[in-house]
Amino acid sequence: MLCVAPATGAAQDLRKHGEYLFRAAGCATCHTNEKNRGAPLAGGRALKTPFGVFYTPNITPDPETGIGRWSEADFTRALRAGVSPEGQHYYPAFPYPSYARMRDEDVRVLWAYLSKAKPVRRANKPHELLWFVRYRPLLGFWKALFFRPGPYQSRSDRTEIWNRGAYLANAVGHCGECHTPRNLLGGMKERMAMAGTRAGPEGDPIPNITPHKTSGIGRWRESDLMEYFDSGMMPDGDFAGDIMAEVVDNSLRHLTQDDRRAIAGYILSLPPVDNPVRKEKKNTDSDF
Structure with a gap:
């Protein structure tokens, strides 16, 4: 026994x-x-x-x-x-x-x-x-x-939390597979990582989630992203829709608060890329 x-x-x-x-x-x-x-x-x-x-x-x-x-x-x-x-x-x-x-x-x-x-x-x-x-x-x-x-190889010039966020976003969570635009052969455009695309996995546009002030999420705070990962609610009060709503429900909201914070911090540390990929929604101009 x-x-x-x-x-x-x-x-x-x-x-x-x-x-x-x-x-x-x-x-x-x-x-x-x-x-x-x-x-x-x-x-x-x-x-x-x-x-x-x-x-x-x-x-x-x-x-x-x-x-x-x-x-x-x-x-x-x-x-x-x-x-x-x-x-x-x-x-x-x-x-x-x-x-x-x-x-x-x-x-x-x-x-x-x-x-x-x-x-x-x-x-x-x-x-x-x-x-x-x-x-x-x-x-x-x-x-x-x-x-x-x-x-994934951790970067020695970054914190442990940042590396955790990078690992979850790029390896396990594979955010870039949807949020990074691709070239004519289907390869990801690395210089535009997370900058969104009009050719999403269900034929819909996928938003720019780099911290660009106008075409990305540069006006979001870390706490805004963490709330979005938990409930799907954006800073303007709108909610995630379509496949992203499923990602929140099936995946992101089940992560620990520390891991959601790590991912949020990593995403907001990315180089901002100006790539206006806007999904039309009624009564809102939110990108997510």
């Missing part, structure tokens, strides 16, 4: 850590088709891009239609290298360029959590892509140009 209690406690801690990373990584938002009341993590959500429509896959541990036959090594390779168990390149609609920066321990814990999720039998829907995008070997060329694998 003396040996069981610590093991049980360790297992509970592992699950709690895994669930926290699952929330921080935004898995539920992309892999759950909420608009059509899809089962959690069973995929089917449409992501509209200039290259066609991608449908997110089933990542439940169902052995036939999900990832139930994957090993931890398969999962790690998917996140670290963007390669499937069959050896095919993944499209970067799956944000492995960001997940590749996660720490080894966090990848292991996330796998432990996902592998214990409720299995759902739901076949994956084929992508609807432009003809030249369907040739997956071309993705090797794309990776050579734009993919820089390797875990």
Whole structure:
């Protein structure tokens, strides 16, 4: 009996850590088709891009239609290298360029959590892509140009809190995958990091979240961002809408106050970029 209690406690801690990373990584938002009341993590959500429509896959541990036959090594390779168990390149609609920066321990814990999720039998829907995008070997060329694998490296000239925010925003939370504009080949424009884009993942504009005073969120305070992460409410009293409302509900509001503060501080430290990407809303001119 003396040996069981610590093991049980360790297992509970592992699950709690895994669930926290699952929330921080935004898995539920992309892999759950909420608009059509899809089962959690069973995929089917449409992501509209200039290259066609991608449908997110089933990542439940169902052995036939999900990832139930994957090993931890398969999962790690998917996140670290963007390669499937069959050896095919993944499209970067799956944000492995960001997940590749996660720490080894966090990848292991996330796998432990996902592998214990409720299995759902739901076949994956084929992508609807432009003809030249369907040739997956071309993705090797794309990776050579734009993919820089390797875990996040802390900056010695920054504080521990700043580095925590950078890690959560750029690796786990992959904010730039939506908020950074892309070039004609789908690579992120690094000099415009977080500056927004008119070609969002559901065909909608994604706002500029650099601290630019007019086209970004330069008038927001750290406390404003923390409130937004917690409730979705902006400084003008409006609320997050569309996919960002789901990100707040499924991910950001579940983070600790310290982690929300770290992300807010990191975002507000970014170089301001003037890139007016404004989403029209009734009775408001807020960007978020």
